[in-house]
Amino acid sequence: MTTESLLQQAESLLATMSRGSTRPETNRLDVVIESSGLVPAVSALKNARWGYLTALTGLDLGVEAGVVEALYHFCSDAAVTTLRVRLPRIGGSVPSIYQLIPAVGFYERELAEMYGVTVTGMPDDSRLFLPDDWPVGVYPLLKDFDPQSAQPVKVPPPPRGSSTGERFIIPIGPQHPALKEPGHFEFTVDGEIVTAARMRLGYVHRGIEKAVEQRNWIQSLYLLERVCGICSHTHSVAYCLGVEQLAQVEVPPRAQAIRELIAGLERIHSHLLWLGVAAHEAGFDTLFMYSWRDRETVMDLLETVSGNRVNYSANILGGVKIDITAEFAEAIRRGIDYLEERSRHYLDIVTTDTMFLQRTRGIGAMTREQAEHFGVLGPLARASGILRDVRVEAPYGAYTRFPISAVTAQAGDLEARFVVRLKELFVTCNAIRTILDNLPPGELAVKVPRRIPAGETISRVEAPRGELFYFIRSTGGDKPDRVKVRTPSLCNWTSVLHQAIGCQLADVPLLLAGMDPCFSCNDR
Amino acid sequence: MTTDPNYPWQTVFDKLKTWARVNSPWAIHFNSGSCNGCDIEILATLTPRYDIERFGVKLQGSPRHADVLICTGPVTRQARERLLRTYEQMPEPKFVVAVGSCAISGGVFQGCYNVVGHIDEVLPVNAYIPGCPPRPEAIIDGVVKLLESIKGK
Ligand code: SF4
Numbered sequence: 001m002t003t004e005s006l007l008q009q010a011e012s013l014l015a016t017m018s019r020g021s022t023r024p025e026t027n028r029l030d031v032v033i034e035s036s037g038l039v040p041a042v043s044a045l046k047n048a049r050w051g052y053l054t055a056l057t058g059l060d061l062g063v064e065a066g067v068v069e070a071l072y073h074f075c076s077d078a079a080v081t082t083l084r085v086r087l088p089r090i091g092g093s094v095p096s097i098y099q100l101i102p103a104v105g106f107y108e109r110e111l112a113e114m115y116g117v118t119v120t121g122m123p124d125d126s127r128l129f130l131p132d133d134w135p136v137g138v139y140p141l142l143k144d145f146d147p148q149s150a151q152p153v154k155v156p157p158p159p160r161g162s163s164t165g166e167r168f169i170i171p172i173g174p175q176h177p178a179l180k181e182p183g184h185f186e187f188t189v190d191g192e193i194v195t196a197a198r199m200r201l202g203y204v205h206r207g208i209e210k211a212v213e214q215r216n217w218i219q220s221l222y223l224l225e226r227v228c229g230i231c232s233h234t235h236s237v238a239y240c241l242g243v244e245q246l247a248q249v250e251v252p253p254r255a256q257a258i259r260e261l262i263a264g265l266e267r268i269h270s271h272l273l274w275l276g277v278a279a280h281e282a283g284f285d286t287l288f289m290y291s292w293r294d295r296e297t298v299m300d301l302l303e304t305v306s307g308n309r310v311n312y313s314a315n316i317l318g319g320v321k322i323d324i325t326a327e328f329a330e331a332i333r334r335g336i337d338y339l340e341e342r343s344r345h346y347l348d349i350v351t352t353d354t355m356f357l358q359r360t361r362g363i364g365a366m367t368r369e370q371a372e373h374f375g376v377l378g379p380l381a382r383a384s385g386i387l388r389d390v391r392v393e394a395p396y397g398a399y400t401r402f403p404i405s406a407v408t409a410q411a412g413d414l415e416a417r418f419v420v421r422l423k424e425l426f427v428t429c430n431a432i433r434t435i436l437d438n439l440p441p442g443e444l445a446v447k448v449p450r451r452i453p454a455g456e457t458i459s460r461v462e463a464p465r466g467e468l469f470y471f472i473r474s475t476g477g478d479k480p481d482r483v484k485v486r487t488p489s490l491c492n493w494t495s496v497l498h499q500a501i502g503c504q505l506a507d508v509p510l511l512l513a514g515m516d517p518c519f520s521c522n523d524r
Numbered sequence: 525m526t527t528d529p530n531y532p533w534q535t536v537f538d539k540l541k542t543w544a545r546v547n548s549p550w551a552i553h554f555n556s557g558s559c560n561g562c563d564i565e566i567l568a569t570l571t572p573r574y575d576i577e578r579f580g581v582k583l584q585g586s587p588r589h590a591d592v593l594i595c596t597g598p599v600t601r602q603a604r605e606r607l608l609r610t611y612e613q614m615p616e617p618k619f620v621v622a623v624g625s626c627a628i629s630g631g632v633f634q635g636c637y638n639v640v641g642h643i644d645e646v647l648p649v650n651a652y653i654p655g656c657p658p659r660p661e662a663i664i665d666g667v668v669k670l671l672e673s674i675k676g677k
Contacts, residue, residue: 131601131638140637147637152601174606175587180563181555182603203603204557207636214635223632229561229657273564276571292571299568310561310657520560 003027006079017041029081035094042097051076052375055469055486056107058115060143078394093118103375103494114141129202174203181519192504197497205523212483228521233266234463236315242459242472246452253440255319256398262314264432269298270464271421274516281513282359294342301335319445329436336429343425350418360414364499364511374495377488378466383420384412390462414514451478487521546671548580552590556607558597562624562657569660587613593620598630598639619650628652
């Protein structure tokens with residue numbers, strides 16, 4: 001179906017609940033609904049299998065307007081339908097849609113703690129991102145939030161693991177050898193079997209979404225690049241695409257191609273990094289060391305082209321600031337050839353090594369239905385046979401010119417996730433070669449005004465871990481009014497925590513690693 | 525072991541302990557709000573290209589076995605308590621290394637509502653390694669400098 005017919009279908013599905021609808025951009029439909037109409041509206045979309053819920057954005061329209069909006073964004077290919085629920089600024093409430101879409105659990109908790117919106121019927125309403133000592137009734141993302149009002153309050157010490165009868169709760173983290181980043185999990189076990197799983201985020205929550213509102217459009221680029229040190233380029237691409245769309249500037253083709261090229265190199269470094277960490281969790285340290293040794297090849301390439309190993313700062317608003325010379329291109333080709341050969345070797349290992357297969361084959365299997373139900377994204381979805389990849393479903397930037405084929409597998413277990421990610425390396429290597437062979441000539445950047453015209457836009461890009469979603473709103477000033485970042489890890493947690501139930505406790509570290517979680521991404 | 529300065533063997537024992545510590549410091553890593561960039565570079569120092577283990581440095585899981593605390597990132601409100609607790613669990617003498625601009629000054633995250641500050645507002649820091657993130661070579665250099673400074677003690 002074309003984007004247009006998808007949007008028309010959504011409009012007719014929502015006709016009875018709609019209190020007015022608009023088409024802010026060609027691929028978007030905004031439908032205003034009452035909070036009482038939320039459950040029927042979501043059911044209508046869900047029953048018609050119209051896309052999936054990708055994010056829930058809270059939006060404060062300011063003290064004078066007295067309105068807070070909850071925006072439920074649904075995506076189907078390139079079409080985005082947004083349900084806008086308008087609520088009073090104080091004491092607003094929406095019903096929970098957790099029973100329909102489990103992945104919304106985390107988003108609803110975020111909405112409640114950041115905006116003070118009551119979500120009725122939430123299964124878990126504990127703190128998610130804000131610290132334990134945060135005072136009740138202070139909501140940081142409201143426009144009139146005063147940091148002085150958030151003085152720490154006294155809290156009772158956290159429970160230290162407890163037992164009821166035969167059941168034990170095992171707390172893991174925030175500081176734990178199996179976690180490279182801080183997060184806190186509580187696994188209830190019955191003997192060796194996990195019977196319940198909970199998690200607490202927020203150890204690396206810095207408050208970037210709020211900080212962006214205090215920085216201008218250019219400063220925000222560098223801040224958002226540092227949401228995540230692994231997929232930093234993807235974050236800056238998502239932000240740039242959105243801002244360029246609002247400013248209505250056309251990025252030169254050469255810049256778009258260079259963006260895709262660097263995104264490809266970043267994907268290679270991210271997948272190799274993950275391969276090592278996941279192998280380490282499985283006790284296969286040799287593979288960890290080998291894959292990280294080879295990862296240095298791609299780090300060298302990134303450093304050659306950008307001058308930095310991690311936060312490359314390749315993007316500027318309106319284009320890129322680094323060029324790919326013939327000399328760089330040659331170096332990249334050589335590096336890619338080597339990495340491709342090594343990836344073949346690794347693919348061979350993870351699909352034939354008997355010891356390793358005992359840790360991965362058939363473990364944590366997720367069927368296609370389950371994956372759809374939990375709304376998983378990225379390689380996790382593709383390993384369960386769902387073709388979910390923004391680069392294919394809604395090509396952006398240079399992906400229209402240099403298309404990419406998505407890799408899927410059917411088994412949905414840990415092995416399938418290894419296979420999908422490794423095969424993606426081959427696809428990425430080929431894409432990089434194509435770009436190098438056909439690099440469009442021309443300018444690297446166009447000028448973008450200091451003040452961005454008022455408007456709202458959505459930009460979605462495919463990060464190494466799945467779809468990255470940005471909602472950007474400008475009121476015409478030199479600072480963003482709202483930037484919402486929804487990262488793929490936050491979507492995928494729900495499914496992994498459900499999958500952990502019934503598993504052996506010993507399989508849990510690998511199960512968590514198999515998702516390739518990134519805490520700094522989902523905490524922001 | 526006794527620590528009486530008049531005990532005749534004391535200086536010999538002290539020398540021996542310092543020698544052992546300098547030759548094989550065990551480190552623990554804590555991320556109190558970093559973007560991951562620094563953490564990945566620390567992990568990279570352990571891998572074959574950089575191989576920090578050739579200086580005897582070993583990354584340890586438990587604070588109770590560690591001599592050096594490697595900190596990354598600004599300190600967030602939720603992580604502050606845990607950072608302190610990790611530090612307190614380490615046996616004396618202990619050393620703290622702050623890796624990255626964020627750990628040194630808060631970096632780009634200065635002024636964020638959930639950031640309480642940089643590492644040396646919470647813990648005494650012995651070595652600072654600047655960069656966003658510092659290269660693995662810089663991290664190794666920082667650790668080696670720290671070891672040099674311990675030698676004299
Ligand atoms: S110094 Fe840079 S790389 Fe390190 S945590 Fe801070 S922002 Fe990330």
